[in-house]
Amino acid sequence: MTHLLSVGSPDLIGTAARGAVISAFLVFIGLCLLWVFTLATQDDDPERLYVAGRALPPVFNGVAMAGEQITVIILVSLPGAIALFGYDGVSTAVDSALALGVFLLLASRIRATRRYTLGELFSLRAEGPGVRIAGAVVTLCIAVPLLMVQLRAGGITTALLIGMPSERAQVVCTVLMGFLVTCFAGVADLRGTSFVQVVKVPVALATLAAVTLLALRAFDWSPGSLLTAAIDKSVSPGGYLSPGLWEHSAGGGPLGTLSDHIVVVLGTAMMPHLLLRVSAGRDVPAARRSLSVAVVLTGLFYLLLITTGFAAAAVVGSGRIGAVDVKGQGAPLLLASEVLPHHSTGRVVLITLVACVAFLAVLTAVASVTFAAAVSVTRDLLGRKGRARIGIGEPAVLRLSVVALCAVSLLLTTAVHRYPIEFLLTFSLSLAATCVFPAVVYSFLWIGFNRDGLLWLVYGGLSLCALLTLASPAVSGTKYALLPEQDFNLFPLHTPGLVSVPAAFLLGWLGSARPWERTTHHRHPAWGPTPARNAPGARTDSARTP
Numbered sequence: 001m002t003h004l005l006s007v008g009s010p011d012l013i014g015t016a017a018r019g020a021v022i023s024a025f026l027v028f029i030g031l032c033l034l035w036v037f038t039l040a041t042q043d044d045d046p047e048r049l050y051v052a053g054r055a056l057p058p059v060f061n062g063v064a065m066a067g068e069q070i071t072v073i074i075l076v077s078l079p080g081a082i083a084l085f086g087y088d089g090v091s092t093a094v095d096s097a098l099a100l101g102v103f104l105l106l107a108s109r110i111r112a113t114r115r116y117t118l119g120e121l122f123s124l125r126a127e128g129p130g131v132r133i134a135g136a137v138v139t140l141c142i143a144v145p146l147l148m149v150q151l152r153a154g155g156i157t158t159a160l161l162i163g164m165p166s167e168r169a170q171v172v173c174t175v176l177m178g179f180l181v182t183c184f185a186g187v188a189d190l191r192g193t194s195f196v197q198v199v200k201v202p203v204a205l206a207t208l209a210a211v212t213l214l215a216l217r218a219f220d221w222s223p224g225s226l227l228t229a230a231i232d233k234s235v236s237p238g239g240y241l242s243p244g245l246w247e248h249s250a251g252g253g254p255l256g257t258l259s260d261h262i263v264v265v266l267g268t269a270m271m272p273h274l275l276l277r278v279s280a281g282r283d284v285p286a287a288r289r290s291l292s293v294a295v296v297l298t299g300l301f302y303l304l305l306i307t308t309g310f311a312a313a314a315v316v317g318s319g320r321i322g323a324v325d326v327k328g329q330g331a332p333l334l335l336a337s338e339v340l341p342h343h344s345t346g347r348v349v350l351i352t353l354v355a356c357v358a359f360l361a362v363l364t365a366v367a368s369v370t371f372a373a374a375v376s377v378t379r380d381l382l383g384r385k386g387r388a389r390i391g392i393g394e395p396a397v398l399r400l401s402v403v404a405l406c407a408v409s410l411l412l413t414t415a416v417h418r419y420p421i422e423f424l425l426t427f428s429l430s431l432a433a434t435c436v437f438p439a440v441v442y443s444f445l446w447i448g449f450n451r452d453g454l455l456w457l458v459y460g461g462l463s464l465c466a467l468l469t470l471a472s473p474a475v476s477g478t479k480y481a482l483l484p485e486q487d488f489n490l491f492p493l494h495t496p497g498l499v500s501v502p503a504a505f506l507l508g509w510l511g512s513a514r515p516w517e518r519t520t521h522h523r524h525p526a527w528g529p530t531p532a533r534n535a536p537g538a539r540t541d542s543a544r545t546p
Contacts, residue, residue, distance in 0.1 A: 080328020082309025
């Protein structure tokens with residue numbers, strides 16, 4: 001392992017600080033896992049296991065809900081995107097913050113249904129196993145790509161932490177982090193993860209605030225001077241505060257930007273694990289209060305992330321950040337290593353705090369997504385008959401599903417480690433925006449929405465997202481694509497939301513209303529002449545065909 005972690009790897013932290021940082025980081029990991037095992041419950045009551053008995057206090061649940069937004073992808077990627085691409089990175093951060101506001105509009109209705117999986121929510125207007133299976137399929141298609149990206153980001157961050165960001169080192173770190181996270185997710189329930197989320201939020205906010213204030217101190221507490229330095233040290237000072245610097249999304253023009261906004265806002269708002277979180281409130285007023293707390297804390301978090309990104313560009317420089325990692329995922333660690341003198345104890349403490357927050361983000365994000373997907377598999381995909389057929393109880397099925405999902409995601413992540421898979425994040429968000437948002441809106445607001453409409457919407461939207469993504473610049477034909485050497489780029493937009501979301505609404509309406517049947521009936525009311533109402537053999541309104 002020493003050989004794997006040492007080939008071709010620049011030391012970003014410094015030899016003097018690296019030993020202390022890694023030691024403190026490992027101690028923190030051990031304490032976290034020990035704490036998680038003490039929080040694990042052996043309760044066999046599904047409602048206590050899945051939604052903490054719907055008894056979480058509103059403020060506590062609101063802080064935990066804000067913690068759901070602090071994922072490792074957001075924590076390490078957004079500051080890097082802002083440092084490298086300026087306006088485009090800030091736009092993505094604002095969209096992510098707005099998403100919780102969209103969820104706030106639907107949260108009260110979701111909590112009032114007392115349902116907490118997509119399959120159960122889809123069954124509001126359309127009963128039957130096929131509807132619940134559709135909910136489970138969508139949940140898994142959203143969760144597995146998201147888990148892959150989260151695990152990859154955790155592995156990259158850990159490799160940067162130990163100063164060895166080579167490709168082989170990233171694979172080793174991804175596998176080790178995957179095993180640790182699987183252990184956590186395998187014993188966690190919603191109540192246990194809530195406690196870890198509640199601890200993560202103040203630690204993350206305090207760490208980002210400390211890094212930002214130390215960067216401001218270097219510029220005599222002048223935000224204007226810091227922003228000027230960020231522009232001067234960027235790769236394109238003339239276009240840093242203008243849209244279009246981020247190459248992977250610049251090709252679509254205004255339509256591409258609009259599509260990205262739709263996908264990020266609606267997709268982030270419709271993640272399946274948020275359903276469990278809002279269902280853990282005592283009642284509808286408690287759910288609204290929790291969302292209000294979460295909105296405030298999430299807004300503060302994204303504000304700090306934006307300032308951290310500009311601070312990284314000003315202190316470290318976009319060129320150096322991009323040289324270490326082309327996606328900028330090393331920006332928070334690089335900033336923490338530069339704002340204090342290299343041989344100071346404070347620098348070691350600050351780097352360790354950033355690493356611990358990143359680990360907490362990986363731990364909680366992967367556990368939340370996996371847990372929600374496993375609940376959907378247990379309740380929607382297998383159901384009571386399926387669980388009875390395999391002969392084990394519901395909690396055991398849940399635990400096995402968690403371990404299986406983590407193992408499959410980790411295996412896929414290591415298998416494709418040579419390829420840029422960041423497009424899977426936008427694919428997951430596109431699926432949530434296309435398949436979940438229209439279905440939830442129709443279920444709440446349209447009485448005529450039925451089983452056929454839902455299945456058309458879900459499977460049609462899923463197929464459309466997959467096809468448009470495969471034909472988009474995210475997969476081929478561009479520098480940041482999955483296959484940059486190939487070019488079968490037929491769809492010009494980086495994300496399919498501009499087409500797939502309206503198409504999903506249309507499919508849901510067509511499947512439910514079936515307007516062509518009404519037209520056919522109007523044009524051809526009967527196969528032959530209609531007998532008079534009182535004529536012998538005429539069918540009355542109350543007659544029934546055998």
